[in-house]
Amino acid sequence: MSTYAQKKGFGATLWDFLTTVDHKKIAILYLIAGGFFFVVGGLEAMFIRIQLAVPNNDFVSAGLYNEIMTMHGTTMIFLAAMPLVFAFMNAVMPLQIGARDVAFPFVNALGFWLFFFGGVFLNLSWFLGGAPDAGWTSYASLAIASKGHGVDFYVLGLQISGIGTLIGGINFLVTIINMRAPGMTYMRMPLFTWSTFVTSALILFAFPPLTVGLVLMMFDRLFGANFFEVTMGGNTVIWEHLFWIFGHPEVYILILPAFGIFSETFAIFSRKRLFGYSSMVFALVLIGFLGFMVWAHHMFTTGLGPVANAIFAVATMAIGVPTGIKIFNWLFTMWGGSVKFTTPMLYAVSFIPSFVAGGVTGVMLASAAADYQYHDTYFVVAHFHYVIVGGVVLAILAGTHLYWPKMFGTMLNETMGKITFTLFLIGFHLTFFIQHFLGLWGMPRRVFTYLPGQGFETANMVSTVGAFFMAVGVIVLLINIIVTSARNVRVGNDPWGDGRTLEWAIPSPPPFYNFKQLPLVRGLDAYWLEKMEGKMAMTPAEPIGDIHMPNASFLPFTIALGLFIAAFGAMYHVDHKPWALPVMVIGLLVTFASMFLRSVKDDHGFHIHKEDLIEKTDKGVEA
């Protein structure tokens, strides 16, 4: 079964990836798809900044601007940041807990394909009559009034990709609960695994409200219901609640894995265990919990009344405390350490001031009475870009450099990495810092242009220039990836030299069964402990034996594909197109037939035999 060492043709490789259930390959799929959507969302961001560079610009029209702005937000959150975070979770978490795969490899693949087809569906709107234009929040009154199929693409696309995310989250939860290696207690889990755990729990509770909202809106728009139709007794504020009950935890779904990646980075490149490990874990859980208690701070100006506003203001401020704990713990992880400034570490170090800036504006926004001024202005735009770009995107870039060798077996070029870092960081601050002031000077967000003579010109120009720096930084990263992939210099188990956790104890990339023998975990930073005792590898917790592996399957692809097809039918059914209903039926048939096939066909997987494993070790061609 070891197809690893052989060179394969393009067709075979493609088929391999279409049918894979291996968490490492699914991670690569997430990375490629998420990276692609990141570039798409980035292009949309560039169009936004070009349009706003000068007042009264007509680079894009008003309606098109709203589509670009909506798709920028939706793409970046749902199709870029989340999948990229999922890529690292898939690639690293099972290795960190010493597992051979996730609990449900088939479901893992299904999750990816659902996300992928949902994302493709959403983006096809560009070619099929116009993208959604009601903002990524898609507030009901505007979304219901929006003409064309734009918002339908949003509603259906996000439902499909949302199912993918939800089952992905459940899968991670089960994996972490059930599949930890011997000795890997909860309080010995690496912080990235902990953040995956908490994030998955957030996904489990946050995505259902979004799905409910989307389903209600789907019924309103496609099947003539009136949940949000005020004249028919509907209520649009309900949408705001449903959206933000999902939407606020969502930002923690993004930032907690970022915290995880940085926690690993700080510890590795300071050669020091994480300072205050238990309080870090506690803070993670607390942030996750409080994240569900604060959604209405996005609605301070909706008119919920002073009691609600006061309660949610104070609850929101409370989140500042665990976040502050984390910041200081990271600083003190470096304190007394031996800090090496590699590219991932540069991202981690620069994350601290960037994220603190975003965090403190978050506390400012929590002050409800003052928020009446900030709300829906460029101040908010600046704030959430400081936390999302300054937190999540920096973490994704750090993670890309940090885990690239583990995922692909070759290092990204450090010099080019540092060039990307410099350009990106400068560009980021140049773009977004000034936007705080734009907001306070009276510039509302989501405006397609502004009139001259309001004092917005210079600041907007500065912001646009900054965006170009970021764009060039990303281009350098892409070149870096191409060049290093072409050179393909292979690396060993622990390419950074300072790896602390289990993933660095096995080859890069790991063999498809990850661990020949499950490792015995003797404490936090298991691999580091062994290294400090002069051992080169983990102590095995079991004798070499047969390894049970799942078979590859094409069914996840077809299940997702069926929903993708059905969505077109559902959408065009409104236009009374004669082909719409058959298409919907065919799509659902494909999905259900695939599910049926999966249920009736007994697939017991296969075993890698003990002899094969031993043989490989002897010949020294492991992996």
Added chain:
Amino acid sequence: MKRLAKWRLISLFSILALILSGCGQPYLSALRPAGEVAEMQYGLMKLSTLIMVGVIAVVTVIFILVVIKFRRKDDSEIPKQVEGNHKLEILWTVIPILLLLILAVPTVADVFKLADVGKMDKKGAHKDEVVVKVRSNLYWWEFEYPDLGIVTSQELVVPTNKKVYFSLHSSDVKHSFWIPAVGGKMDTNTDNVNKFWLEFDDKKANEAGNLFYGKCAELCGPSHALMDFKVRAISQSKFDSWVSAMKDVKKPQQATSELAQQGQKIFSQSCIGCHAVTPTNATPEKARVAPNLTNFGERSRVAGILPHTKEDVKAWIKNPEKFKPGNKMTGKYPQMSDQELDALAEYLMGLKVQD
């Protein structure tokens, strides 16, 4: 010596100018508060910024120390593995809690103060305060004074140094009513009526040329960016005379010049179905589908965004879509010749209630 003093003065002024420009325009910026509400919010901004700058300072100091002091010098060094420090951890848990309490208390107090609209709902006439019903529509604003029985659009007129209570509602999609220099915003929902109050400071209004900029702050469609309005904040006596002048317009004012008369004729054929030229609020809300134009000649902008000139009026009527994409006016009236436009603009610019 004298020259030096002069230079000092100039540099002082330029620094002052720089700081002031860093605070934005007096008619638009939340950093140039021009009323009690904005003042309160500015106070909270300053307090929170102060606390946050303190936090940033502490983090920065530790950060710089760490980054400089603990660089790896020798590749073989293995630092001591520290688990944590309970005292420190308690310290950076408790201090932030205290700092947040300092911010939370005035926040909660102000939230309740700003939500206090009790006076608005009391029975009988309002003497010490003004009540305005704001109705937002796709890309224009209507301001109704229920106590005074008048309606105006696009340009809100209010007395200074007096509490102005607003009730907010939207007739199509959600918008948000915001006058940055005077106070924070509140959404105009389609579902319910929201209420809040503002107060316009006399001196600050003067500095701002008595004209504040208002904005729509909630995405509402293609022309969301262009849904501006203006607020004329004037003294009580001037406000009173404006009100009585408005009230005097019982039926449409008659144009005087020949050209304007011709324009009025066109207006009563093509425009009056949507645009009223009397300020009465007797017509039901649903029938008021376009901005009231009673005092159009005295406003400062055409359609809320264009300069207030005859040429711009003509350009606007000729092709509103060019200036406000997605507006509800385009195509509601027949094409007009240049001569007709000229007459119509002449008539509209002459619509004044005060001299």
